[in-house]
Amino acid sequence: MITLKRITFLRVVLGREVERKFCALMASTMVNGGHSVEEEEKKNVTVGGGVEDLYGEDSATEDQLITPWTVSVASGYTLLRDPHHNKGLAFTEKEKDAHYLRGLLPPAIFTQELQEKKLMNILRQYKVPLQRYMAMMDLQERNEKLFYKLLIENVEELLPVVYTPTVGEACQKYGSIFRRPQGLYISLKEKGKILEVLKNWPERNIQVIVVTDGERILGLGDLGCQGMGIPVGKLSLYTALGGLRPSACLPVTIDVGTNNEQLLNDEFYIGLKQKRATGKEYAELLDEFMTAVKQNYGEKVLVQFEDFANHNAFELLTKYSPTHLVFNDDIQGTASVVLAGLLAALNLVGGTLADHKFLFLGAGEAGTGIAELIALEISKQIKGPIEETRKKIWLVDSKGLIVSSRKESLQHFKKPWAHEHEPVKGLLDAVKAIKPTVLIGSSGVGKTFTKEVVEAMASFNEKPLILALSNPTSQSECTAEEAYTWSKGRAIFASGSPFDPVEYNGKVFVPGQANNAYIFPGFGLGLIMSGAIRVHDDLLLAASEALAAQVKQENFDKGLIYPPFSNIRKISAYIAAKVAAKAYELGLSSRLPRPKDLVQHAESCMYSPVYRCYR
Numbered sequence: 207m208i209t210l211k212r213i214t215f216l217r218v219v220l221g222r223e224v225e226r227k228f229c230a231l232m233a234s235t236m237v238n239g240g241h242s243v244e245e246e247e248k249k250n251v252t253v254g255g256g257v258e259d260l261y262g263e264d265s266a267t268e269d270q271l272i273t274p275w276t277v278s279v280a281s282g283y284t285l286l287r288d289p290h291h292n293k294g295l296a297f298t299e300k301e302k303d304a305h306y307l308r309g310l311l312p313p314a315i316f317t318q319e320l321q322e323k324k325l326m327n328i329l330r331q332y333k334v335p336l337q338r339y340m341a342m343m344d345l346q347e348r349n350e351k352l353f354y355k356l357l358i359e360n361v362e363e364l365l366p367v368v369y370t371p372t373v374g375e376a377c378q379k380y381g382s383i384f385r386r387p388q389g390l391y392i393s394l395k396e397k398g399k400i401l402e403v404l405k406n407w408p409e410r411n412i413q414v415i416v417v418t419d420g421e422r423i424l425g426l427g428d429l430g431c432q433g434m435g436i437p438v439g440k441l442s443l444y445t446a447l448g449g450l451r452p453s454a455c456l457p458v459t460i461d462v463g464t465n466n467e468q469l470l471n472d473e474f475y476i477g478l479k480q481k482r483a484t485g486k487e488y489a490e491l492l493d494e495f496m497t498a499v500k501q502n503y504g505e506k507v508l509v510q511f512e513d514f515a516n517h518n519a520f521e522l523l524t525k526y527s528p529t530h531l532v533f534n535d536d537i538q539g540t541a542s543v544v545l546a547g548l549l550a551a552l553n554l555v556g557g558t559l560a561d562h563k564f565l566f567l568g569a570g571e572a573g574t575g576i577a578e579l580i581a582l583e584i585s586k587q588i589k590g591p592i593e594e595t596r597k598k599i600w601l602v603d604s605k606g607l608i609v610s611s612r613k614e615s616l617q618h619f620k621k622p623w624a625h626e627h628e629p630v631k632g633l634l635d636a637v638k639a640i641k642p643t644v645l646i647g648s649s650g651v652g653k654t655f656t657k658e659v660v661e662a663m664a665s666f667n668e669k670p671l672i673l674a675l676s677n678p679t680s681q682s683e684c685t686a687e688e689a690y691t692w693s694k695g696r697a698i699f700a701s702g703s704p705f706d707p708v709e710y711n712g713k714v715f716v717p718g719q720a721n722n723a724y725i726f727p728g729f730g731l732g733l734i735m736s737g738a739i740r741v742h743d744d745l746l747l748a749a750s751e752a753l754a755a756q757v758k759q760e761n762f763d764k765g766l767i768y769p770p771f772s773n774i775r776k777i778s779a780y781i782a783a784k785v786a787a788k789a790y791e792l793g794l795s796s797r798l799p800r801p802k803d804l805v806q807h808a809e810s811c812m813y814s815p816v817y818r819c820y821r
């Protein structure tokens with residue numbers, strides 16, 4: 207067995223040539239069915255213009271088995287190809303000598319700051335967002351630290367590139383832009399072998415998994431296996447925004463087929479070409495996955511469900527919450543970020559949460575998840591039963607206002623919202639009938655907050671609070687410009703995907719981004735650093751309150767109900783500390799003793815993308 211220690215010994219004691227020969231011979235014993243070293247050495251033939259075929263790969267015929275041999279000591283060419291350790295032109299002269307890099311790089315040496323400047327210049331030249339996305343993915347595969355340095359230090363500029371809206375387009379075109387796998391693909395073909403598949407992933411100490419089955423990718427619907435862009439994007443935010451180590455993050459796509467005909471007919475589709483498995487077949491695959499995850503990574507690995515369709519999402523969350531550390535970002539993360547925005551908005555609109563009336567367009571994961579957390583917060587504030595506080599909240603789905611006469615036919619997650627009211631068909635009529643102070647879009651359907659809807663909101667609210675949560679930008683219920691113009695500059699507006707500032711009547715309005723990206727990185731860090739074993743609603747409330755507390759007067763002055771993303775690492779540390787504190791208080795934490803200063807502890811846990819010096 208060849209070991210890293212032996213290779214290092216050979217290199218240090220006997221020199222590089224001996225090491226090369228040794229590796230080659232070890233490799234050749236694994237070629238052609240394992241013949242003796244001598245035999246294989248004799249057979250080392252020359253092919254391709256006199257280049258030695260050390261590993262026997264070129265000379266092997268098609269039916270001969272060869273070993274995909276690699277020596278995993280990161281030095282020389284291998285070091286430059288290793289995204290975790292590559293520093294590009296930033297290797298020092300000393301490092302070039304010590305790590306066999308001389309001649310493999312041009313003479314100039316760039317600092318990481320200069321590399322960052324150069325790459326930002328290049329990125330800014332791309333006019334097409336998808337080109338920027340691909341350039342960032344290339345960078346992530348080439349030089350991980352530089353990727354994160356760029357993302358952390360230019361977060362407001364690059365978030366729309368690696369995340370919504372561009373990640374949506376990337377998923378739609380994932381088959382064409384796919385280069386190298388960035389996460390684990392677990393399909394029906396892997397049934398019975400999922401534990402082995404997890405072991406194929408090169409990293410062992412996984413702390414957070416983001417998993418999708420691709421059925422509800424943003425507001426773009428079923429993108430099957432191409433949904434992989436979402437776990438990859440979310441996890442890059444876990445690192446950039448929440449400070450989790452990249453090596454501790456595992457993106458997973460469960461492929462049970464797709465019902466998207468366009469993909470099924472696409473010759474370049476990268477997933478299983480079959481209709482989605484459902485029922486027992488689906489449940490068994492998911493169960494095998496969840497069991498394998500716990501077996502391989504232990505009790506404290508966080509599994510974040512992302513962009514599952516609601517007919518699976520609620521069930522999975524209910525099923526695995528008692529046994530695993532699971533979190534559904536679309537249901538719970540979105541709820542927490544919206545509640546934070548509402549708590550902050552009270553500074554602008556006045557009153558308490560209980561004084562407001564809420565109307566949702568969209569009664570799925572996001573809509574009912576947010577509604578439930580608002581109702582919970584109000585019931586805690588007024589110390590009243592949640593059945594009563596739910597009555598302040600109304601939801602509209604594709605069939606109209608959810609009312610008691612529809613109760614029998616409603617999905618279980620809509621039933622608590624079926625209040626007494628006569629049937630109402632469309633949103634405009636619902637707005638006029640309910641007269642909400644807060645209108646929240648979570649339908650996944652763009653352009654549904656029409657001029658009439660916004661004008662109606664502005665007719666009975668001095669400052670209508672309008673949140674257009676649906677992603678990507680194409681699915682936003684209205685644009686920032688529409689919200690400000692149609693409300694004559696009175697709306698307080700935030701959206702799931704970012705919009706540029708808008709000038710209306712000589713005043714500049716800055717729309718905020720109501721996106722769960724404010725919550726999940728800090729929330730996850732809080733769970734992990736405290737060794738939490740279960741998620742509890744009170745942790746979500748703690749995260750909301752922490753985020754709301756981070757909105758400063760200067761933000762309110764611009765009409766913002768969220769703090770800017772530029773400060774997100776500090777915000778995430780604060781959220782993490784509050785979540786961890788609550789987890790300790792509830793006895794859900796296993797990492798003892800509890801650190802005294804949790805904010806400082808959170809900051810000290812965070813991954814830094816600064817280059818390290820190699821000995």
Ligand SMILES: NC(=O)C1=CN([C@@H]2O[C@H](COP(=O)(O)OP(=O)(O)OC[C@H]3O[C@@H](n4cnc5c(N)ncnc54)[C@H](OP(=O)(O)O)[C@@H]3O)[C@@H](O)[C@H]2O)C=CC1
Nearest residue numbers: 424425568569570571572603604649650676677702721722
């Ligand atoms: N900003 C953020 O952080 C987040 C944003 N989102 C966005 O929210 C959107 C919805 O996500 P999610 O809740 O998970 O999706 P779901 O599929 O679970 O829910 C969608 C809801 O919208 C309703 N709906 C669909 N079309 C219409 C219509 N024309 N009129 C009225 N209602 C309609 C559906 O009605 P029915 O039940 O009758 O089919 C359903 O209740 C997506 O675009 C997603 O990107 C999601 C999570 C976080």
Ligand SMILES: CC(=O)C(=O)O
Nearest residue numbers: 424513535536677722
């Ligand atoms: C933001 C997000 O999680 C979504 O749109 O699904």
Ligand SMILES: [Mg+2]
Nearest residue numbers: 512513535536
């Ligand atoms: Mg999502």
